[in-house]
Amino acid sequence: xxxxxxxxxxxxxxxxxxxxxxxxxxxxxxxxxxxxxxxxxxxxxxxxxxxxxxxxxxxxxxxxxxxxxxxxxxxxxxxxxxxxxxxxxxxxxxxxxxxxxxxxxxxxxxxxxxxxxxxxxxxxxxxxxxxxxxxxxxxxxxxxxxxxxxxxxxxx
Numbered sequence: 001x002x003x004x005x006x007x008x009x010x011x012x013x014x015x016x017x018x019x020x021x022x023x024x025x026x027x028x029x030x031x032x033x034x035x036x037x038x039x040x041x042x043x044x045x046x047x048x049x050x051x052x053x054x055x056x057x058x059x060x061x062x063x064x065x066x067x068x069x070x071x072x073x074x075x076x077x078x079x080x081x082x083x084x085x086x087x088x089x090x091x092x093x094x095x096x097x098x099x100x101x102x103x104x105x106x107x108x109x110x111x112x113x114x115x116x117x118x119x120x121x122x123x124x125x126x127x128x129x130x131x132x133x134x135x136x137x138x139x140x141x142x143x144x145x146x147x148x149x150x151x152x153x154x155x156x
Contacts, residue, residue, distance in 0.1 A: 003141035008093025012141040014084055014148050021087040023099030027054035028065035030107035031083065031153040032075050038131045038155060039073050039111060042122040047138050049146055051075075051120070052102065061103045069107055072120045079108035083152035086145045104145075106153040131155045 001012045015021045029052035032039035040048040053068035055061070066077045083104045090098040114123050126134045131150050137143045 001141040001144055003139055005139050005142075006093075008095060009091050010141070011089045011091055012145060013087045014145060015087055016084050017082040020085055021099075021101055023087055023089075023101035025055065025061065026088075026100035026102040027052060028061045028068060028103045028105060029086075029149070030065055030069045030073075030077070030080075030105050030109075031149050031155065032069060032073055032077075032107045032109045033128060033153070033155070034075070034109050034111050034125070036128045037111075037125050038128045038134070039075055039109060040124045040126060040134055041073050041120045042124070043119065045122045047136050048124060048134050049137050049142070050104075050135075050149070062105075065103070065105050065107060069109060071118050073109075073123055074112045074114050074116075075107075075109035076112060077107045077109055081106045083149050104149040104152070128155045 003010050029050045041051050042048045051072035055064040069075050086102045088100045135146045
């Protein structure tokens, strides 16, 4: 999927968990599910997506998942299943040739009181069956990757 982000051109693709693509590890994103509800976050209160982030130090991708879900969404991961990977290759711009790989997980979570810290200002809890109605990123390819993750997580 071609996309333009940050003044650069990218090709984004989805890969199944048993076929991890080569590239620089770019952290983890969590489809956070609490019973039949989905937890989403937003920087601006308009675009909604999954909590995600990059590893600190030598964290494993699952350790990154657990920490980022807590920091960005105030949820505790009690179970996790990898859904797949998003591979993003910069094909035009100052980072041409860079390949980033982010893992996507279905994270069973416990929702804690909302105490925004770090860069996330908004959290929304929506019915899991209606997840596709709420997930929207300013970047079309990112939205398509998120919708694929919802499919793999058996939501919406």
